Structures are given as structure tokens and as C-alpha cells.
Amino acid sequence: MSLLDISELKKSFRTPDGTVQTVVDIPQFALGEKQQIALRGESGSGKTTFLNLIAGILKPDSGKIKVAGREVSLLSESERDRFRAENIGYIFQTFNLLQGYTALENVLVGMKFGSGVNRDFATTLLKRVGLSDKINHLPRQLSTGQQQRVAVARALANRPKLVLADEPTGNLDAKNSREALQLIREACAENGAALLLVSHDQTVLSQFDSVLSLSELNRATTANLL
Amino acid sequence: MSLLRIVFKSLRQHLLSTCITAFSIALAAGLLMSVWVVREQSRRSFTQMDSGFDAVVGIRSSQLQLVMNAIFHLENSPGNIEVEDYEKIKAEPGVALAVPIALGDNFKGYRIVGTIPEMFTHNEYAPGKKYKTAEGRLFDPELREAVVGSFVAQKLNLKVGDEFEPYHGLDFDEDHAHDETYVIVGVLEPSNTPADRLIWIPVEGLQFMSGHREESHEELSAVLVKFRSPLAGKTLQMKYNQPDGHLTMAWPIGAIVAQLFDKISWFDRILEMLAYLVAVVATGSILASIYNSMNERRREIAIMRALGARRSTIFSSVVLESASIAAIGVVVGFSIYLLITTTAAQFIRAQTGMVIDPMEFHNVMLFGPIGIVLAAALAGVIPAMKAYNTDVAQNLVPVS
Structure with a gap:
């Protein structure tokens, strides 16, 4: 049984000139438990919208998104918020750390909205990503590579079944990029989480056994390109 | 978190x-x-401060001015009454206590009030409380002696045995010192009333102070009155507050002060x-x-x-x-x-x-x-x- 099942997923936005533009039109997509898949997504391929739909941040116009057996698109907004907090970890290209919070507090905030605050586990996660001596540092006191490590720890804070990573190495240099990717993959595997990563970086994509092209999956991209 | x-x-x-x-x-x-x-x-x-009295009798004037002058010692005196008026009021059957006061002098800005020892011995400024000396004793009405309020004593650093010369008027002017010298024989306990800010001397002392007009020997500023009953207050108010009368009785004091606050x-x-x-x-x-x-x-x-x-x-x-x-x-x-x-x-x-x-x-x-x-x-x-x-x-x- 798949952890993530998507069928006939559509999402459109109204552009400033009033026309409706379909950004996501994916007939079928599936991801197994603990599976790690990379999606090749160029700019404008609708990758962020796609991940936001899976995470329940956006509501689809039509279609089905099933995560761990639950139909996300049928949930109310507050149910989606709760479901996201408990089941989905999200790693962003820009890390999206809370600037006034220490590394530990960033992880704890993630827990607060999900499974509940567990300071020991948060510390363990930060140790796992190599930040045992930086847990009380604010994001501005950390390097970009270290900030991404905090983001990885935070994404795993609620022991999610699925981790979504949107260009997670986009802001890192080659060395940090390699290390971060390895860390994300290892940490997900250790915590039993499946990983869906989108990137346009060939070096990143080459690390995965399973790489799909979002442009091919997403009929909207094809149509827009035409 | x-x-x-x-x-x-x-x-x-x-x-x-x-x-x-x-x-x-x-x-x-x-x-x-x-x-x-x-x-x-x-x-x-x-409104609760009446210094233990029910009414103030003074020269025909505003009741509020009488109360502010004789009870709170804030206003100027509207004028004087005769000692004879005091004797009449004192003799009224409904009056339990009548205490004369004479004003007109100060010491370094603090008012000197001439009165009789009954102000301290017979009057309760609050239920069960009389003005008492914390140090020394009350003045002898026959001598040039003074009792000072606690606030005055503290502010002017006065103590028993100190001497002072009164100054003419209610505002301090160092060029207007009287010739007499008074000796402080007592300092009052704090009462949290206007009495704390006063210097008390015998009423005759003020009446006969050098430089005062000769008429002032037979004059008083006001009479503070305590009635035997509220009915006596009503009766005497009607008697004294006549359109053609030369006196005004301010009664009841609390209600008159409340009028001020309303104003x-x-x-x-x-x-x-x-x-x-x-x-x-x-x-x-x-x-x-x-x-x-x-x-x-x-x-x-x-x-x-x-x-x-x-x-x-x-x-x-x-x-x-x-x-x-x-x-x-x-x-x-x-x-x-x-x-x-x-x-x-x-x-x-x-x-x-x-x-x-x-x-x-x-x-x-x-x-x-x-x-x-x-x-x-x-x-x-x-x-x-x-x-x-x-x-x-x-x-x-x-x-x-």
C-alpha cells in the first residue's frame, strides 16, 4: 500500500489579468512507505504548489490526495493543519527558520503544533544533525549549512511519515549541499519517513535511484509550455 | 514551548x-x-472632616467660606463677630460646646489660631479622639504660650521650649513681625486633620496682639459649635440664618463641603x-x-x-x-x-x-x-x- 496516493489532482490560480492558469494537473502519482523519490522540477513546473497541496497548505480544485490512508483534500483547514503537523515534515529551500528562536526552540515549535513538546528528542535530533554545541544559537549565529541542518531536525521533530523537501540544497554550496542531502536521506531512513524531494540540481538528483520528471507528470506544465 | x-x-x-x-x-x-x-x-x-464640630457661626457670608476658613483654614476670614455673639451662642440650650477661634497671624506661613483650652480638653475631633500633646502640655490661657501641630513642628523643626514671634496676616511677610514672643509648651500628636498645620495660642493672645486694631479685643473670627442634637442644629440654623441677621451658621459641615466638590x-x-x-x-x-x-x-x-x-x-x-x-x-x-x-x-x-x-x-x-x-x-x-x-x-x- 502506498503512503502517498494522488489522482487527478488539479490546482489553478487567477492571474492579475483575470485569466485562470492551471499550475498543477497531475493524473497519477504514488509514493511508498519509507520510499525516497526525487522529482526533477524546473522553475515554473509547479513543484512548490504540488508540495503545498500534499502538505495541505493549499486545497486542490479537484482530485484526491491520500496520505497514510487519509484523504487530505477532504479535511477542513484546521484538520489539515493538525494532520500536517503530525504526519508531514517540510524542508524549505530558504530553511524558513524562525529568526527569534534558537535552534532548539525552532525544533520545539515544530513539536508544539504536532505530537507535543519533547525536549530530549529535540536535543537528540539536533545532535544527530551535528549541532549538539549549537542548540542555543539563533539562526543568524549559524552558517547556512547549519541552518539547513536545523530545518532537517525540525522536519523530523514529530516523527512524520512523509518528509517533503523543496529544493533543500538550493541555497547551499557544493560541499554543504552534498552533506545536507546525505543527512536528509539518512535521517529520513532512520526515522522511517518517506522522502519526496524536488530539485532542478542534477547533482542532487543523481543521488537518487528513483527520479521522476515533474514536467512529465504535470500536464499543466506541458500545456503552459505549449 | x-x-x-x-x-x-x-x-x-x-x-x-x-x-x-x-x-x-x-x-x-x-x-x-x-x-x-x-x-x-x-x-x-x-466631607467627613468637621474637626468634631457640627456647625460654624461667623459673620454673615457664604457658608462655604466660613467652613473653609474655620475648619480647613484655607480661605480668608470673611470678617469678625463680637465676643458677645459667642456668649449668646454658648448660652443656647441646644449647644453642647462652643469654641471661639481668632485668626489673623502666622508664623512662617503657618496659621496661628487663637482659641480656648476646651478645644483640646472637651472636643473630640473624631469619635473617641481628642487632640493630645505628643510632647509638653497645653498652653496656659493666661500666658504667651503655644502648642504647635505635628506637621508644623516637623516642617519648621520646632520643639518644646522654642520661642517665636508671630507675624501679622495669614501670609508670611518678615517685615510684619509682632512684638510679642511666644514659647512653645507642647507639640500635638498627628491627627491627620488641618490642626496638624496650625499653631495654637490663647484666644486673648490674638485679640490683644500688638499692632491689631483696638476693636479686635472684643472680636472673634468664628465660633465652632457642637449641638446636643440634630434638632438643635435645625432650630439654631433657622434662628441665625435670617435675611436681616448679621450672622451665618454653616450647618451641616459635611454637606457644605460636599457642595464644594459638586461645584x-x-x-x-x-x-x-x-x-x-x-x-x-x-x-x-x-x-x-x-x-x-x-x-x-x-x-x-x-x-x-x-x-x-x-x-x-x-x-x-x-x-x-x-x-x-x-x-x-x-x-x-x-x-x-x-x-x-x-x-x-x-x-x-x-x-x-x-x-x-x-x-x-x-x-x-x-x-x-x-x-x-x-x-x-x-x-x-x-x-x-x-x-x-x-x-x-x-x-x-x-x-x-
């Missing part, structure tokens, strides 16, 4: 605006409580309105500061929402933040309240001898702060709605 902790983080992140808005709330709360407490306590103190109540209302206005402006400043910071907070709100925070959680945190700023403000407001009321109390004590107690509990100390915090929470609803409606996807990362 509780909601309060998240609110605290936000307050710290916006420390400058938090401090400024909290201080404006502190000013509002302090001002509101001060105006209320000073007004209530001063009204109560003044100046417009001033109270202006102060009160001012305090409310400051509270409204301060609450508005919280609204404005949080609302204006919403643009920079959008990303943070979007991150929290992406982490699973519900809209209602974000809404609550903003409302709580607004209420917290007000709560910090009202706590500081109590310090401002103490500063204002302590200063006001010192001023009122120095001017009137009446005591305002800043530590006395008043309902406004409970309902004022609660009202301000609730108003701030209500004001927080507007930025909270903005936070509530923050578009997560748009503010998280650019849609590709």
Missing part, C-alpha cells in the same frame, strides 16, 4: 515597540487610578475624561504597533502555519500579545500610580493637613487594569484578523 512562550518571544523580538506601547498603557493606567483614588479619598476626607466636579470629570482618553490612545497605539508589524510578521506566521499551527492559534497569540503588552503596562502603571498619588498626597497634606493613603485599596485598582487589558485584547482582534487571514503559500516561498 507554550503559547505564552511564543507570545513572549514575539514581545522580545519587537522590544522597542513593546516598551513604548507598554509605557503608554502604564501612563494611562497610572493616571486613571490616580485621578480616581485622589478624587474619592479627598472627597471622603473633606468642582467638572474638573474631576475633565481629569477623568483625560485619563480615559490616554487609555484609548494607548490602546490604539498597541493596535497600531502590532498591526504595522504584521507585514514583517507574515513570513513568521506562514512558517508557523506550515509547521501545523492553526489559524485560531495564530489569532489567539496576537490577541494574547496585545493583552500582554497591556498587562505589562498596568503593572508598571501601579508604580506610576504610586508616584502620582504619593506626590499628590504630600501636596494635599502640606496644603490642608488632610491625608491621602495611596496604599488604600479602591475598586478602580481592580477594574481599571482589568478593563485596560480587556480593551487591549479587543484592540488586538484587528491585527489578529490580519494574521488569521495570512496566506501561507504566498508568504512561505515564492510559488514557482
Whole structure:
């Protein structure tokens, strides 16, 4: 049984000139438990919208998104918020750390909205990503590579079944990029989480056994390109 | 990581605006409580203060002026009455005690009051309380002796055995010293009444002070009267307050003072309105500061929402933040309240001898702060709605 099942997923936005533009039109997509898949997504391929739909941040116009057996698109907004907090970890290209919070507090905030605050586990996660001596540092006191490590720890804070990573190495240099990717993959595997990563970086994509092209999956991209 | 902790983080992140808005709330709360407490306590103190007497009899004039002059020693004397008038009043069957007072001199700005020993031996200025000497004894009516109030003794550093020369008039002018020298034989215990600010000498001493007119030998400023019953008050009031009479009986003292407060109540209302206005402006400043910071907070709100925070959680945190700023403000407001009321109390004590107690509990100390915090929470609803409606996807990362 798949952890993530998507069928006939559509999402459109109204552009400033009033026309409706379909950004996501994916007939079928599936991801197994603990599976790690990379999606090749160029700019404008609708990758962020796609991940936001899976995470329940956006509501689809039509279609089905099933995560761990639950139909996300049928949930109310507050149910989606709760479901996201408990089941989905999200790693962003820009890390999206809370600037006034220490590394530990960033992880704890993630827990607060999900499974509940567990300071020991948060510390363990930060140790796992190599930040045992930086847990009380604010994001501005950390390097970009270290900030991404905090983001990885935070994404795993609620022991999610699925981790979504949107260009997670986009802001890192080659060395940090390699290390971060390895860390994300290892940490997900250790915590039993499946990983869906989108990137346009060939070096990143080459690390995965399973790489799909979002442009091919997403009929909207094809149509827009035409 | 509780909601309060998240609110605290936000307050710290916006420390400058938090401090400024909290201080404006502190000013509002302090001002509101001060105006209320000073007004209530001063009204109560003044209307209940009668120095133990029921009425004042003086020359035909305003009853309020008589009371302010003879009881509170604040106004100028409207004129003098004859000793003969005093004897008549004293002989009235309904009068339990009649004490004459003579005014017109001062020592370094503190009024010298001529009176008889019965003021101290027969009069209770409050139930069960008589003016007593903390040091020394009462003056001998035959000698040039004085008893000083506690506040005067403290301010002028006077003690038993000290001598002084009275000065003519109620305002101090060092060129107008009388020739007589009085010796202080007693210092009164504090009574928290206008008596604390007075210097008491025998009534004849004032009547016969060198430089006073010859007529003053047979004159008094007023007579303080205690009735045997309220009915006697009614009867004597009708008798003395005649259109063609030369005397005025001010009775009852409390009601006359209350009239004064009613007359100046417009001033109270202006102060009160001012305090409310400051509270409204301060609450508005919280609204404005949080609302204006919403643009920079959008990303943070979007991150929290992406982490699973519900809209209602974000809404609550903003409302709580607004209420917290007000709560910090009202706590500081109590310090401002103490500063204002302590200063006001010192001023009122120095001017009137009446005591305002800043530590006395008043309902406004409970309902004022609660009202301000609730108003701030209500004001927080507007930025909270903005936070509530923050578009997560748009503010998280650019849609590709």
C-alpha cells in the first residue's frame, strides 16, 4: 500500500489579468512507505504548489490526495493543519527558520503544533544533525549549512511519515549541499519517513535511484509550455 | 514551548515597540487610578472632616467660606463677630460646646489660631479622639504660650521650649513681625486633620496682639459649635440664618463641603475624561504597533502555519500579545500610580493637613487594569484578523 496516493489532482490560480492558469494537473502519482523519490522540477513546473497541496497548505480544485490512508483534500483547514503537523515534515529551500528562536526552540515549535513538546528528542535530533554545541544559537549565529541542518531536525521533530523537501540544497554550496542531502536521506531512513524531494540540481538528483520528471507528470506544465 | 512562550518571544523580538506601547498603557493606567483614588479619598476626607464640630457661626457670608476658613483654614476670614455673639451662642440650650477661634497671624506661613483650652480638653475631633500633646502640655490661657501641630513642628523643626514671634496676616511677610514672643509648651500628636498645620495660642493672645486694631479685643473670627442634637442644629440654623441677621451658621459641615466638590466636579470629570482618553490612545497605539508589524510578521506566521499551527492559534497569540503588552503596562502603571498619588498626597497634606493613603485599596485598582487589558485584547482582534487571514503559500516561498 502506498503512503502517498494522488489522482487527478488539479490546482489553478487567477492571474492579475483575470485569466485562470492551471499550475498543477497531475493524473497519477504514488509514493511508498519509507520510499525516497526525487522529482526533477524546473522553475515554473509547479513543484512548490504540488508540495503545498500534499502538505495541505493549499486545497486542490479537484482530485484526491491520500496520505497514510487519509484523504487530505477532504479535511477542513484546521484538520489539515493538525494532520500536517503530525504526519508531514517540510524542508524549505530558504530553511524558513524562525529568526527569534534558537535552534532548539525552532525544533520545539515544530513539536508544539504536532505530537507535543519533547525536549530530549529535540536535543537528540539536533545532535544527530551535528549541532549538539549549537542548540542555543539563533539562526543568524549559524552558517547556512547549519541552518539547513536545523530545518532537517525540525522536519523530523514529530516523527512524520512523509518528509517533503523543496529544493533543500538550493541555497547551499557544493560541499554543504552534498552533506545536507546525505543527512536528509539518512535521517529520513532512520526515522522511517518517506522522502519526496524536488530539485532542478542534477547533482542532487543523481543521488537518487528513483527520479521522476515533474514536467512529465504535470500536464499543466506541458500545456503552459505549449 | 507554550503559547505564552511564543507570545513572549514575539514581545522580545519587537522590544522597542513593546516598551513604548507598554509605557503608554502604564501612563494611562497610572493616571486613571490616580485621578480616581485622589478624587474619592479627598472627597471622603473633606466631607467627613468637621474637626468634631457640627456647625460654624461667623459673620454673615457664604457658608462655604466660613467652613473653609474655620475648619480647613484655607480661605480668608470673611470678617469678625463680637465676643458677645459667642456668649449668646454658648448660652443656647441646644449647644453642647462652643469654641471661639481668632485668626489673623502666622508664623512662617503657618496659621496661628487663637482659641480656648476646651478645644483640646472637651472636643473630640473624631469619635473617641481628642487632640493630645505628643510632647509638653497645653498652653496656659493666661500666658504667651503655644502648642504647635505635628506637621508644623516637623516642617519648621520646632520643639518644646522654642520661642517665636508671630507675624501679622495669614501670609508670611518678615517685615510684619509682632512684638510679642511666644514659647512653645507642647507639640500635638498627628491627627491627620488641618490642626496638624496650625499653631495654637490663647484666644486673648490674638485679640490683644500688638499692632491689631483696638476693636479686635472684643472680636472673634468664628465660633465652632457642637449641638446636643440634630434638632438643635435645625432650630439654631433657622434662628441665625435670617435675611436681616448679621450672622451665618454653616450647618451641616459635611454637606457644605460636599457642595464644594459638586461645584468642582467638572474638573474631576475633565481629569477623568483625560485619563480615559490616554487609555484609548494607548490602546490604539498597541493596535497600531502590532498591526504595522504584521507585514514583517507574515513570513513568521506562514512558517508557523506550515509547521501545523492553526489559524485560531495564530489569532489567539496576537490577541494574547496585545493583552500582554497591556498587562505589562498596568503593572508598571501601579508604580506610576504610586508616584502620582504619593506626590499628590504630600501636596494635599502640606496644603490642608488632610491625608491621602495611596496604599488604600479602591475598586478602580481592580477594574481599571482589568478593563485596560480587556480593551487591549479587543484592540488586538484587528491585527489578529490580519494574521488569521495570512496566506501561507504566498508568504512561505515564492510559488514557482
